[in-house]
Amino acid sequence: MSQSSQPRPTKVTPLSGFPEYLPEQRVVEQHFLDVIRSTFELHGFPSIETRAVEPVERLLGKGGDADKEIYAVSRLAADLEAGGDAELGLHFDLTVPFARYVVEHAGRLSFPFRRHQIQKVWRGERPQEGRFREFTQCDIDVVDVGELAPHFEAEMPLVMAEIFAQLPLPPMVIQVNNRKIPEGFYAGLGIEDVAGTLRVVDKLDKIGPEAVTELLTGQGLRAEQAEQVLRLASIRTEDTSFVERVRALGVEHPVLDEGLAALAAVIDTGMTNAPGALVADLKIARGLDYYTGTVYETQLIGYEEWGSFCSGGRYDSLASDGRTTYPGVGISIGLSRLLALLFAKDLVRATRKTPAAVLVAVIDEDSRPVSVRVATSLRGRGIACEVAPSAAKFGKQIRYAERRGIPFVWFPGAGEGGDQVKDIRSGEQVDAQAGSWQCPAEDLRPRVVRTT
């Protein structure tokens, strides 16, 4: 009866494509973020953050059918009042905002300008496994004025290879191509629709060579052209031998030569500095609308069907203010997709779901200040801990710790001369002093470990 006067709570329903993590998953995410950030910094990439919104006009500027992807942002009241078009949209990547940032702050930046950026992005696409509407990207880019030295194209994947090597992941391989190779090759074959051809070639892994041949001839390619296109696409080498294999196909074009030289330089650098991390794969397409040179794509070996977890490439005109052109090269980790795979397949796990290493037990509420003092002392030495929420029976306090994975329970005044601490995994309980007890290093904070 009186219930009817209470506002009914809005029903909670899941929102597809907007992932939220449990604390134990967040431990994993934060560890990954820590490794990514520190490695970016180790390579001298300072951090920036851009606003979440850009003018819709700017977001649409990059071609493609971006309009389907963009979430418009406007005041609710503005919609009701004017019904006007939204002028702002949430960014769907970090490259567009970065390009705008470069132009806007060009006068205060030093070029070549390198930066890293770790932020959420939003895309209005249909969510699927590993594809979200809100997700986190971790980008590094280098941008210069007028010209960009090609060696930066070799630097990008080295940074990523270093990150992957530090994370508890199955082996990953960064596949590299240079857009100029297929472009020059196709031009040498007399194929005009480069983008259309690449789009089909990109499906090779998914639908197989026969279906690709069918699609290519359907697009107007002659049988021998389609055959050559497939031959090029099938080339994949861990060293620079791809150059000879392309040459052996007998197609010649100056743009092809440029592409081969550029890719050979990237692979060469990779072989020296990150052996085994890079592979030249001539079917990689990526971002048809804007990449102009090197392109990167990354797969987890054994989980190829999940797609790329880290991709990027070179833009001859990342940004432009009309008079000056800023070429750039960048690469980005799709952290959310990576985590989605790891969680779905249970490949990694956090050793516990709370930062606390110690639960300080409470004897009774009157002695809570004693327990708080213990906690303060432990924290003063960098040992994360919490005080038991209630002076329940010790069994319940231990269970409280156990449920959360807290490895130690501290009992004030339990010993002859003072306190005791119990490792609840082994059951071992020893005398200890809050001012000097050493927490084992591996228990100091939650760790992320591979399960297999």
Add this chain to the structure above:
RNA sequence: GUGGGCGUAGCUCAGCUGGUAGAGCAUCGCGUUGUGGUCGCGAGGGUCGCGGGUUCAAGUCCCGUCGCUCACCCCA
């Protein structure tokens, strides 16, 4: 945007050809006076996505709608 599948407790699901809801797991409590995990007993928790229709009666049939999911498209 297009097409298929599905929407019952926090989670995974059962509920036959319509007769006013169940299991397992999880959570919490108890198993007597301060040391957990096993085990036993018990409890809480559901407008059966929402709206309408057929019927004496709908979780169960019909229509609509919303959501979730898979695939396509695309992927910055």
